[in-house]
Amino acid sequence: MQTNRLLNPKTAAAIDLRIEKLLKDLGNPSPPLSLADTRKLLKLDLNYYSSDDDSWLREKVHQMKVAGKQVIERPSLILSVVKSLGLKGVLLADRRQILLDKEVPKPKHRWNEAHEITHDILPWHDGIAHGDPETTLSPACHAQVEAEANYGAGRLLFLGKHFDEVLKSSLCDFSLVHELHGRFGNTMTTTLWRVVELSTESSFGLVTKHPRSATGEVSEDIRYFIKSPTFAAQFSKVRAASLFREVRARCFGRRGPIGHGEFPIQDDAGDEHDFCFESFFNGHDALTFGRCQSKKRPRIVLLR
Ligand SMILES: [Zn+2]
Numbered sequence: 001m002q003t004n005r006l007l008n009p010k011t012a013a014a015i016d017l018r019i020e021k022l023l024k025d026l027g028n029p030s031p032p033l034s035l036a037d038t039r040k041l042l043k044l045d046l047n048y049y050s051s052d053d054d055s056w057l058r059e060k061v062h063q064m065k066v067a068g069k070q071v072i073e074r075p076s077l078i079l080s081v082v083k084s085l086g087l088k089g090v091l092l093a094d095r096r097q098i099l100l101d102k103e104v105p106k107p108k109h110r111w112n113e114a115h116e117i118t119h120d121i122l123p124w125h126d127g128i129a130h131g132d133p134e135t136t137l138s139p140a141c142h143a144q145v146e147a148e149a150n151y152g153a154g155r156l157l158f159l160g161k162h163f164d165e166v167l168k169s170s171l172c173d174f175s176l177v178h179e180l181h182g183r184f185g186n187t188m189t190t191t192l193w194r195v196v197e198l199s200t201e202s203s204f205g206l207v208t209k210h211p212r213s214a215t216g217e218v219s220e221d222i223r224y225f226i227k228s229p230t231f232a233a234q235f236s237k238v239r240a241a242s243l244f245r246e247v248r249a250r251c252f253g254r255r256g257p258i259g260h261g262e263f264p265i266q267d268d269a270g271d272e273h274d275f276c277f278e279s280f281f282n283g284h285d286a287l288t289f290g291r292c293q294s295k296k297r298p299r300i301v302l303l304r
Pocket of ligand 1: 115119146149
């Protein structure tokens with residue numbers, strides 16, 4: 001299971017600044033953002049490699065015919081780096097190339113492309129981002145770099161401040177996730193993730209198996225547990241497994257909207273809050289959006 005890593009506000013602001021500049025240079029486009037136009041502006045080409053086929057990457061890199069660098073002479077190094085770090089794409093910044101893993105399902109390519117573009121526009125990622133096998137990052141540092149690129153990808157694909165305005169002026173619920181998924185042209189999972197992460201309320205998202213086929217094993221059932229900053233601060237002890245247990249008990253559908261309901265969640269101080277949730281099965285994953293709908297209910301002390 002993966003949980004979202006929230007960036008410190010200073011880092012997030014530094015990334016926002018670069019994304020806003022890029023969007024401005026693109027003429028502040030309306031959604032959905034064209035990544036082809038974005039790459040054109042940045043003079044980046046897009047190509048593919050196969051994580052299943054070493055020779056394929058070897059040939060691709062060979063075709064670039066840029067001499068002099070170790071990475072070109074030893075393209076299989078890229079693949080070993082890609083595999084060991086579990087990457088879905090590579091940025092060869094000095095060759096102005098993004099390579100995406102063609103074995104990854106196509107709907108995810110848009111996200112992976114935006115992720116690589118973000119590595120390219122963050123100057124402090126120079127030389128430490130993907131495709132540079134001479135750089136070895138500690139796992140913690142690598143996770144931070146990846147979290148920054150994911151944050152930037154989300155800001156880019158949802159047009160930065162424009163998205164903040166939409167969130168501020170809307171009721172955050174599942175119908176908003178649906179609408180923004182259509183408007184911005186990003187996957188439902190990506191959209192759910194951004195709506196939760198950028199929400200100013202206490203909200204959470206779960207990406208799980210269909211409740212009917214859940215096994216009870218967290219590692220098998222739950223792919224992502226996404227927390228809004230307020231939720232992370234106020235409900236730090238709440239586990240994804242207990243949320244999913246509550247959701248499962250209230251889901252009865254097979255596809256599309258599969259369930260909704262309410263249940264209380266205890267915050268770190270021990271006070272209970274009412275949360276409402278909606279779940280939707282898209283054929284692959286069950287997506288759940290939950291948000292706090294009441295102020296805290298003081299604990300009732302029973303006097304005997
Ligand atoms: Zn990356």
